[in-house]
Amino acid sequence: MDTKEITSTGNATVKETARLRRKRRRYESHRFLAEGEDLLAAALAGGHMPRQVFVLEGSVAGVVESLRDAAGGPDAPEPDVDVYICSEPVMEKLSELGSGSRVISVFDFIDRELGGEGTVAGGEAPDAGICAADSGPLVYLAGVGYPGNAGSIIRSATALGASGVAFSPDAADPYSFKAQRAAMGAVFRLPVHIDVTPAEIIAWAGTRGRAVVAGDPHEGKTLWDHGVEEKNLLAGDFVLLLGSERQGVPEELLRASQLRLTIPQAAEAESLNVAMAATVILYEALRQRQ
Amino acid sequence: MDTKEITSTGNATVKETARLRRKRRRYESHRFLAEGEDLLAAALAGGHMPRQVFVLEGSVAGVVESLRDAAGGPDAPEPDVDVYICSEPVMEKLSELGSGSRVISVFDFIDRELGGEGTVAGGEAPDAGICAADSGPLVYLAGVGYPGNAGSIIRSATALGASGVAFSPDAADPYSFKAQRAAMGAVFRLPVHIDVTPAEIIAWAGTRGRAVVAGDPHEGKTLWDHGVEEKNLLAGDFVLLLGSERQGVPEELLRASQLRLTIPQAAEAESLNVAMAATVILYEALRQRQ
Numbered sequence: 416m417d418t419k420e421i422t423s424t425g426n427a428t429v430k431e432t433a434r435l436r437r438k439r440r441r442y443e444s445h446r447f448l449a450e451g452e453d454l455l456a457a458a459l460a461g462g463h464m465p466r467q468v469f470v471l472e473g474s475v476a477g478v479v480e481s482l483r484d485a486a487g488g489p490d491a492p493e494p495d496v497d498v499y500i501c502s503e504p505v506m507e508k509l510s511e512l513g514s515g516s517r518v519i520s521v522f523d524f525i526d527r528e529l530g531g532e533g534t535v536a537g538g539e540a541p542d543a544g545i546c547a548a549d550s551g552p553l554v555y556l557a558g559v560g561y562p563g564n565a566g567s568i569i570r571s572a573t574a575l576g577a578s579g580v581a582f583s584p585d586a587a588d589p590y591s592f593k594a595q596r597a598a599m600g601a602v603f604r605l606p607v608h609i610d611v612t613p614a615e616i617i618a619w620a621g622t623r624g625r626a627v628v629a630g631d632p633h634e635g636k637t638l639w640d641h642g643v644e645e646k647n648l649l650a651g652d653f654v655l656l657l658g659s660e661r662q663g664v665p666e667e668l669l670r671a672s673q674l675r676l677t678i679p680q681a682a683e684a685e686s687l688n689v690a691m692a693a694t695v696i697l698y699e700a701l702r703q704r705q
Numbered sequence: 706m707d708t709k710e711i712t713s714t715g716n717a718t719v720k721e722t723a724r725l726r727r728k729r730r731r732y733e734s735h736r737f738l739a740e741g742e743d744l745l746a747a748a749l750a751g752g753h754m755p756r757q758v759f760v761l762e763g764s765v766a767g768v769v770e771s772l773r774d775a776a777g778g779p780d781a782p783e784p785d786v787d788v789y790i791c792s793e794p795v796m797e798k799l800s801e802l803g804s805g806s807r808v809i810s811v812f813d814f815i816d817r818e819l820g821g822e823g824t825v826a827g828g829e830a831p832d833a834g835i836c837a838a839d840s841g842p843l844v845y846l847a848g849v850g851y852p853g854n855a856g857s858i859i860r861s862a863t864a865l866g867a868s869g870v871a872f873s874p875d876a877a878d879p880y881s882f883k884a885q886r887a888a889m890g891a892v893f894r895l896p897v898h899i900d901v902t903p904a905e906i907i908a909w910a911g912t913r914g915r916a917v918v919a920g921d922p923h924e925g926k927t928l929w930d931h932g933v934e935e936k937n938l939l940a941g942d943f944v945l946l947l948g949s950e951r952q953g954v955p956e957e958l959l960r961a962s963q964l965r966l967t968i969p970q971a972a973e974a975e976s977l978n979v980a981m982a983a984t985v986i987l988y989e990a991l992r993q994r995q
Contacts, residue, residue, distance in 0.1 A: 551971070563853070571981050576971030601975070639992045679991065681841070681866030685891070687984065691861050694981040695988045701969065702929045 457600025566597025747890025856887025
């Protein structure tokens, strides 16, 4: 664990790290930022050690202690983390919140290959603290573009017992600040899969014997009462397809679905936000499983 | 309907209107901004005529037509609206999005007294297009501070058949940009009540004979299986109390509740965002009603 002080916003490491606020740079370097003490705590609890931590002067002791604890306590080898003690202007340059952040951490990507649960996409073995749940619904977001919704869905999926959340190539980036913030650390606990094409998700469902269920705002069967046969679909492990609010689930995916589900609404013209719809369907699936 | 051109960001009307982005100014003037064509359309469909509309040059004809249509068509008296044809810099000065907005409208507050459904808080008679639903659950947000959550809850409540959403004095402002944006126009369709104290909501529930039900992340009864007696509570008209994620429902309100409900979760440490919790409970209530 190296500790260095940074007081200049022109510092090369700071400039390099600030570039991670852009998606392109994240995907070039396979690293992302997690802002705040809560996200660092969630990561450490999930067995993820950051590469670098930028800490506001005055908050260093607590952060160093939590890193040491996560690495196994005072008798274990020191974790391989660079800790930078930063002035307020440096923290502000790195922050997406703009002010008030005392801790900003840099992590390697933690998404996994869809085909091999338990395998991190980069090829390394998974960290011990992560539960790569093999049961429960898997959520597939086909083109859901708003990162706040993507993050909220990861959070709800974690709470309601999903096995993971997969993203189409045109969906929001779960590593973005807004997604991280809405997920509230759940991205460090639930397997996340990125760049999964519609063909891949259908093939995966086929090899796993999972039913494919699509959320459909208007023309599906009533969520709580969709017939005895289909009821078994939600009680088992299934893949839940969700599309963007404007375009819905793409036609090719709808055709591959065994069931389309609609959440009944009080008024025809109303609609639920896609994250709300995901949460309600996952709740109903949990209710039917139990 | 007066039409004027504004090309200077220093124009007095523009400066005065931009101040409505601050909560304090909104509550002094009892007016708020609704940004975008979708919100204007939702307002007109709900029977709400704006006081002023700022329109990007080039989009004026369509806006004027929709205002005339909403006022009753070409043979009806012109609506009492000031339309300002604005340059791009003027629109940017008014916009919270920062760029790309073609229409920004100013409305009088539309919240209602909790005691008298059908009465707008300002004292005027309600507009014809609004349905002041007297049945369905009423949601009470005790200190829910994040405006995006407040707006999402208004949207879900509208879709899932609630009779309204009430806000404690320390809750988020439903007239803020972020709340408006998340509500997607639902604030123009569902009765919203502001500045409702805990004592007032309990008294109101009492006079209406409504049960009081509190969301409780951990120690309540299981939402889908909370006993035969309580089941009738969700199937009837009730008041749903929700608190902030950090502090929950205040103790005095919990004591006044007949039932505390918990959404079962796959893992103890996980939790749902308050807007997700509201949506799931309203969904379950709709399911039990039907």
